[in-house]
Amino acid sequence: MKRHLLEAADLDRGDATLVLDTAAQIDTALAGREVKKLPTLRGRTVVNLFYEDSTRTRISFELAAKRLSADVINFSAKGSSVSKGESLKDTALTLEAMGSDAIVVRHSASGAPHRLARWVRGSVVNAGDGTHEHPTQALLDAYTIRRRLGRLEGVRVAIVGDVLHSRVARSNVGLLHTLGAEVTLVAPPTLLPVGVGSWPVSVSYDLDAVLPKSDVVMMLRVQAERMNASFFPSAREYSRRYGLDAPRMAVLADDAIVMHPGPMNRGMEIAAEVADSVRSTIVEQVGNGVSVRMAVLYLLLGGNPTA
């Protein structure tokens, strides 16, 4: 493993598989235990540095670090020196001076974790940067797929929605490719980046054509406000062409699953009956997120056999 986890490309196939296997071991170790805690990172300090509100991701990382017995500091940019204009670099050096071993960073600017990684000695974990990447989300998605379908190699994954603005999509494209899955992006052309042709994926504008050939359908959150910048004419038209509703779900293969990174816009990209169906892994993804993040922190901070 590299020292930082900034993007999916930081993980080769061996590293990625190690993270998933470690998450599985952790799940097994904690299963049925009353105190869900391992002593692995006792005495180590993990800082959650969140420049964007994301309670769910922060709680997931916090729980992961605490279950490994690490000390956790939550450093929210809101109401701190950061909102008074302190630079990312100054904040980084401050946290460094406080002895942080890992910084988990969420930031609205693409590349902010990469900058951070140049200024600190500890590990940096990207918890979502702008429209760039969200690698632990991709890891938990891969973990969820593997648990449900038993494999990743050759699995056909449709990623549907606002790929252009999605860090989840970018990380999943990279990681799923690394792990041997076949990815098809489905979106209106306006929500695919210029340059998507260089990605290791197929691209389709037609959800109905892709669904019967998919083992996994990963729905991305789509903000209705995008219609104000003419990415699509209306929420209703988007939903009609690219939303996953019950009739569309009916054409899926028997064991196909439906995923969503959350938070969902029910009625926009996903219908309530789909989100709440047995195919849906949405709640499972949340639980798996904690295990995968434990694995990442453990491997970066404690259990790196090559360190």
Place this chain on the structure above:
Amino acid sequence: MTTYLITGARPYGEAAVDLLLADGRIAEVGAGLSSAAAEVVDAGGLVALPGLVDLHTHLREPGREDAETVETGSRAAALGGFTAVHAMANTDPVADTAGVVEQVWRLGTQAGLVDVVPVGAVTVGLRGERLAELGAMADSAARVRVFSDDGSCVSDPALMRRALEYVKAFDGVVAQHAEEPRLTAGAQMHEGDRSARLGLTGWPAAAEEAIIARDVLLAGHVGGRLHVCHVSTAGSVELLRWAKGRGVQVTAEVTPHHLLLTDECAETYDPVFKVNPPLRTTADVHALREGLADGTIDAVATDHAPHAVEDKESEWAQARPGMLGLQQALSVVVQTMLEPGLLDWRGVADRMSARPAAIGRLAGLGARSQGRPLAAGQPANLVLVDPAHRSVVDPAALASRSRNSPYAGRELPGRVVATFLRGEATVLDGKAVK
């Protein structure tokens, strides 16, 4: 006034001669010159070029003296071999009145290292709403001939048309920062494969090309003079070639960084590589070099853009666009144009001195002319270059107040050994004289 006898220099890289500089002019050019009163400068092995002329710098004064002043920018310019630089209007206050352009011009005169030629804003406050008093700036002591809202595009086509028409009265030129703002909202880097992967909002080539296409049509229609700042795409070169073929009065510049660097630099998210227009692809770089070689692009202009540390040591999206250029411009041109054989030294002199001076209407000012050839009787503006010297760029060693050099750590050829402005040395032994 010092008299200088420069011995053994090779004008335009050609046969070695001596040059005698006296009373602000090149008094004599020939073999075996002597002058008892003269200070001798041994220029054996050095190439002599006319003093370089830059159509595009940001000297930041007034307003951001923490990033650069007219004096520090002038020193960087002299060290880069320049004897004249145009100073863009996006200062604070904006150079949109005779008063501000005269202030900048006076600061340049006081620094006395290069001729600082103020550029006047096209529109009041660079807001793109109504014309600034272009005539007053033209008639001022600063004698403005180049007008630009650089940093912003004059995107309103009717306003651009009027500007192109109006400046004809005093032989002015409108220098356009070609960027259709509706196509570049939030843009961070060249739109293509890399922006897609890096998750940075793309700045499409079409946003530059659409404005150039529109403006050459307008310039052709009203018979006005258009100059295109910092051309960055292969498509722009094609459009310029087409327009010139139709007889449109259009000229264009390319920056050293667009001749050398590509969008690959954004991979590190280090904002020292953030610039507007953005670094483009390798194919664009090659088209720009070819365009400069065949004269479709008239000039190299630095777009020297100093920024304080806090404006660059940040997240990519928060950082200001722009990079230093004055001290490395000639080196980059040597590496990208001269060494591959795309231009010879006469070509370098043409693109970095004669043509930019002509565009800025600086060539016909008598003793104060810039961009004149190296010949007896001409103003003694010249630079001596050691083409064999190679060195690694150290931002801390630059004369600029800022450190945002995209060439940090890069080895580049060529070294400016001496610069003379109207017969007075501004740089000797590679060091500024003041």
